[in-house]
Every structure is written in structure tokens, then in C-alpha cells.
Amino acid sequence: MNRFTSTSGVIAAGLLSLGAVLGWRGAPPVIASAAGLGALADEKLDLLTPRNSTLLLIDHQPQMFFGVRSHDGQTLRNNVEALAKSAQAFRVSTVLTTVAAESFSGPLISEITDVLPDNEIYDRTSMNAWDDERVVKAIGDAGRKKLVIAALWTEVCLNMATIDALADGYEVYFVTDASGGTSSEAHDMAVERMIQAGAIPVTWQQVMLEWQRDWARQETYEAVTAIAKEHSGAYGIGIEYAYGMFGAGEGR
DSSP, X not given: OOHHHHHHHHHHHHHHHHHHHHTOSSSOGGGSSTTSHHHHHHHHXXXXXXXXXXXXXXXXXXXXXXXXXXXXXXXXXXXXXXXXXXXXXXXXXEEEEEESIIIIIOOOOHHHHTTSTTXXXXXXXXXXXXXXXXXXXXXXXXXXXXXXXXXXXXXXXIHHHHHHHHHTTOEEEEEGGGOBOSSHHHHHHHHHHHHHHTOEEEOHHHHHHHHHOOTTOHHHHHHHHHHHHHHSTHHHHHHHHHHHHHOOOTTO
């Protein structure tokens, strides 16, 4: 046994003891390999990709939008549409769900259905999408361990589904700027609760660019830059300027 292996073993043992106190289920991810410390580097490099992600969009419906006060409504619509377009461009498996669409909340907004017209929409009665076996099955059938979620409202439908998905073993990434709450405080406190539960906050543009990762990936380059030009504000203006003035482009 060399000095590195010995040190790693001591750290691993210490983490396992801490885990027993904190109630972890099994070994924490940083000691998933025999080397212990080497696994930490792998964990840090485990980014979102189109092949390891599923997108879940919950309750982006008129009645839900009416109650949102944490975000500007038009900005929220822009961000949700951009997220849906990103999933479509990368062919990421996407699950759509609504609550009481015909009796109370109205249909899913056209910014989503126009982008993903062939996707089935699972309408529910429960505020918690994870209570619906069809939704859970659709996500499970995709076979991806990372679940990207955006929902209205943050403190209800996003919070409940996130916590239950974590309990079922998914790595959850919730999209803060494609979700909204009934107040800034409600949104912020729900974000804090989900982070404490182990979920990871992201933004729609962060998700799209993490899926792209390398501008040399020409098969999605044009789609990503088109989404950025339309939905990314100043960044999109910068792309148009670089194209128009210099014929520039990333990855060339």
C-alpha cells in the first residue's frame, strides 16, 4: 500500500463515519472508487450532456403564469421557449405535463407546444407530478440519470417533484429562470430547500451551452446560435454583430 492509497483510505473511512451521522445512504459519491480522491475529479467532470439528460416541463399554463410574481412574465415565457428549443435541437428526451388543463389551468403555452408538437402531454390532478405514474414511467423509460426540471410554481410543483425525484435516485437540475413562484420570497425559499435536499440550480442558457460544450460540434452549432440570437438578449446581439461585421463564428 503506497502513501496515496493509505491517505485515501483514511479520508474514505472518515467520510463513511460522517455519512453514518448524517444519514447518507451508502457511500457518498466522492469515494465511489477504490482510489477515493480520484472519484472526486470524475464527479466534477460529470457535466450535462444530451445523452445523460431528460427534460421535464411542469405546468407552464396560463393560470399558473397569472400567479407568478418572482419573474417578469414575458421573460419567463422567453426562457421556457428557449429551453424547449434547446432540448429539441439536441434531441433530449422531454416529458410534458399539466395540471387540470381543461377544468382550471388552461393548455400548455404555445411556446412549448409549437416547439414540441409531437410530445404527449400528461394532464394530472395532483400538484406533485411525481404522483402520476405515467410521468414517472416516461422519465424512467428514457433511461437517463440526470433530470432537468422547470415548473410553475417553484414552491409547489417544482419543489415537490424535485424532492421526490431525488429520493428515487435521480440527479436533479432545476432551471431557476424557466420557473417562477408566487413571490420572490416563495421562489427563493423553494430554491434554498431544493439545494439543501441535494438538487442543483441552473439557468436555461447554462443548460444549452453545457449540452453544446464544444463549438466544433457543427451538427448543433447553427441551432444553438439561432436560439442564442433570438432568446439570449445582449449575447444574441453580440453574435449578430460578430457575424455581420467580421463573418466570425465560434469553432471555426
